[in-house]
Amino acid sequence: MVLGAVLSDETTKQMRLFQQPAKEAGLSDAIRVLEQIQRLDLEIGLTEEEEKRYLRDIEGIKVELQKAQDEMEKLKPETEALNAQISLVDEKIRISVEKIARDEKRLSEIKNAKELGALNKEVSAANKSKKAGEEEKARLSGAVDEKNEIAKSRLSFVNAKNDELNRLNHELAVKKETWAIAISGILERKESFKAGLRPDIFKKYETIRAKRGGVGLARVEDETCQACYIHIPPQVYIILKRGAEELLTCPHCHRILYVDSQVQAPV
Numbered sequence: 001m002v003l004g005a006v007l008s009d010e011t012t013k014q015m016r017l018f019q020q021p022a023k024e025a026g027l028s029d030a031i032r033v034l035e036q037i038q039r040l041d042l043e044i045g046l047t048e049e050e051e052k053r054y055l056r057d058i059e060g061i062k063v064e065l066q067k068a069q070d071e072m073e074k075l076k077p078e079t080e081a082l083n084a085q086i087s088l089v090d091e092k093i094r095i096s097v098e099k100i101a102r103d104e105k106r107l108s109e110i111k112n113a114k115e116l117g118a119l120n121k122e123v124s125a126a127n128k129s130k131k132a133g134e135e136e137k138a139r140l141s142g143a144v145d146e147k148n149e150i151a152k153s154r155l156s157f158v159n160a161k162n163d164e165l166n167r168l169n170h171e172l173a174v175k176k177e178t179w180a181i182a183i184s185g186i187l188e189r190k191e192s193f194k195a196g197l198r199p200d201i202f203k204k205y206e207t208i209r210a211k212r213g214g215v216g217l218a219r220v221e222d223e224t225c226q227a228c229y230i231h232i233p234p235q236v237y238i239i240l241k242r243g244a245e246e247l248l249t250c251p252h253c254h255r256i257l258y259v260d261s262q263v264q265a266p267v
């Protein structure tokens with residue numbers, strides 16, 4: 001969300017109304033000033049929420065990245081072990097091939113059927129051993145290909161997540177600059193509103209706001225606090241509508257209560 005958009009026309013209009021509030025403003029005026037202050041505080045709250053969302057997203061990506069990198073690290077020795085096995089099998093195949101070649105040379109020196117039978121047996125055993133080696137090599141190579149595929153997909157995942165991480169970090173840095181400017185403007189306006197408030201009222205609002213999730217002021221509608229949605233005593237509602245002489249707080253959520261000026265009876 002762009003902060004500029006949060007500052008509605010209504011806010012700026014209201015701000016002008018309260019730019020130079022009377023020092024001796026009555027309680028209902030104080031409530032109206034508090035409303036403006038709360039609006040500004042909520043705007044700051046929105047940026048803080050957005051920043052928290054960014055930080056949460058960034059943290060989430062870092063966790064995913066770490067997991068993928070750990071998986072890749074684990075793949076390396078597994079692939080190395082498979083390749084070592086392939087080297088051993090290659091050696092076995094080489095020995096079988098040499099044996100077959102030697103046996104074939106010996107064919108010319110064969111003197112009788114008995115020798116031929118023995119040689120054929122040896123050739124057949126060497127061929128069997130060679131075939132077994134080749135099958136084993138094919139199986140191991142398949143396993144290596146599988147590991148390489150996984151490594152490839154992990155790598156492209158890591159690259160994509162790194163891109164996303166860079167994008168979010170950059171976006172956050174740009175937003176932080178914008179927020180800092182906007183927030184300093186908001187705080188300046190808050191100060192000017194504060195100047196028109198009784199210090200004890202401002203202090204009370206700030207104390208409640210700090211304890212109550214950033215909301216110190218609660219509108220009452222139909223005898224219900226609009227911050228905690230619990231009914232307030234009817235007498236409190238009547239006093240609020242008539243215009244209270246002191247600040248009234250919600251018996252449940254302890255926020256400062258007020259009614260809309262339209263609801264408030266003329267004094």
Ligand SMILES: [Zn+2]
Pocket residue numbers: 218225226227228229230250251252253254255
């Ligand atoms: Zn309440």
